[in-house]
Amino acid sequence: MLAAYVTHFAPDSPLDGLEVGERPEPETPEHWTTVEVKAASLNHHDLWSLRGVGLKEQQLPMILGTDAAGVAPDGSEVIVHGVIGADGHGVGPKEPRTLLSERYPGTLAERVAVPTANLVPKPAELSFEEAACLPTAWLTAYTMLFTQGGLTPGDRVLVQGAGGGLATAAVTLGAAAGLEVWVTSRSAEKRERAVALGAAGAVETGARLPARVDAVLESVGQATWAHSIRSVRPGGSVLVCGATSGDAPPAELTRIFFQELRVQGVTMGSREDLAALARFCARTGVRPVIDAEVPLAKAAAGLARLNEGDQFGKVVVRP
Structure with a gap:
């Protein structure tokens, strides 16, 4: 074959x-x-x-x-x-x-x-x-937002990066579920496309957000880690599924413990979540x-x- x-x-x-x-x-x-x-x-x-x-x-x-x-x-x-x-x-x-x-x-x-x-x-x-x-990028985004992230309609989330499969999945799923999704990207074109896809807003990588978020979806690593830690509200979560730019620099541990942040690793998700994701797409028209x-x-x-x-x-x- x-x-x-x-x-x-x-x-x-x-x-x-x-x-x-x-x-x-x-x-x-x-x-x-x-x-x-x-x-x-x-x-x-x-x-x-x-x-x-x-x-x-x-x-x-x-x-x-x-x-x-x-x-x-x-x-x-x-x-x-x-x-x-x-x-x-x-x-x-x-x-x-x-x-x-x-x-x-x-x-x-x-x-x-x-x-x-x-x-x-x-x-x-x-x-x-x-x-x-669905099975990797979309399932990972679903798990980060809902299973591990526990986000609900009205919550605010930051997605680091705007163009990859995970980012487009998180924007599409989050918007369909009533989340306020913000994204970052160095590319103005990708920022515009993310907003057209349903993001509430898009900023340049590292730029300050209008307000802190309940959770950050982090897949970039070294290039965005400090921004992720500074963008989440006290008691919020940083959900990590990758490090495409390399391992994070200094871990910002002082800020993590003082702000009582939760750092959660995510690798894809369960078969049950994959089945639920497929049904979600079928019922809502999300693709x-x-x-x-x-x-x-x-x-x-x-x-x-x-x-x-x-x-x-x-x-x-x-x-």
């Missing part, structure tokens, strides 16, 4: 380690299902894998991808939940949690095998391309913002766009 995979690590030029070619068909252990992939989507996790983060040389070649939607052998349309080992289903209770493409081959392929329990029904209202955007669609054979072009940071929304790959 055709797949996009890591052949070697290239920390400074990640696309150098990418190859698109034939790989063996996936094995399907007991309590697993092989899904015919109709659409997948890209994440920064794929670029980190190409750089060698989270993988070892002996695991190569490794098929990339954590997100997919497709068709199960019984003909049902499904969304793949990419967290393996979270509760033992299909792998045993002692296996540590990983994401697809870390221990098991990922979704940038014509077919992918996952524990059967990891399959969530795809609502008929969502296309395969839209559904494939993922898709920046570009590329065929699997040209996955490198999609990853290059992600690496350059020019996208606004998700990049979808179609086998």
